[in-house]
Amino acid sequence: MGIRNASLEDIDNIIQLGKSVNEFQVSDEVITFWSKEILTNCIQSKINPILVAEENKQIIGFIIANYNPSFKKATIENIYVNLESRAKGIGKLLLTNLLKELKKLNCEYLCSLTQSDNPKAVEFFLKNDFNKGIDCIWLDKILSDKFKK
Template sequence: MSHVHVREFASSDVDGVLELYLSEDTWFEDIGVSKEYILECSRRQDFKFIVAEEENRLIGFIGFLFFTNVGRCEVGPIVVSRKKRNEGVGRLLVSEALKFLAGKGMKRAVVRIKAANPSATSFFMKCGFAFEAYLRHYTSQGEDVVQLVIYFPVT
């Protein structure tokens, strides 16, 4: 992972982010993500993408929505290329996101994960998140969700 570079999203990253996003089998909600949607999100003042690249190729990204007026944020989506998983890229993305959010004065961040995805729950708990709630029939498809939380400052 020594050659992995993490930085803020640029509009030229849209194809790579979409490719990574579409490489996943399932998502929290199927909202019809497109290039236009990604660019629209990236222009919002309350949303940020951070990307990870290696040898000028995107290998991961994380997005997060933050509300500076109340000090809360929601983390997700996050994707790491299947070939680069378990190499620390995801943790690096989460770490960079949390640093950014701390700098914005956030008090807490949540991530919601389908209950049927225990590996994602385990990943975020290893990143410092803790169980907060089990939400029944939460998604548009009626799936249960686990909500994890982390409080700032992150230690």
């Protein structure tokens, strides 16, 4: 099993995995996972890390971050490990490698959002030295048809 930067050839597999769960859904109006165009832009940008966990040439997990160099702040957009591979340290490896990538970009702050009714995700971040912040309500506004369901 290894962790590496995602390539353009990985996008279809990442989308398939991302669409296979409902944890990434933020509202009934918005797409549930990123489009091929958005993931392509992230990979080509070199400042929005996407890492994949691979076993036997199969992608079994990924982590996607959005880095804003002006604020020196990154947000973990998504982290996913397939059900059969969970509780084996793969999420931690993805996060550890993401931190290395973000440090290369001079990132000074990292945050993540998770659903309050997903205790395993909350526990994962707390075990990895994240601090629990305030509870929030997700509010969004669609500015492009690309984000409509």
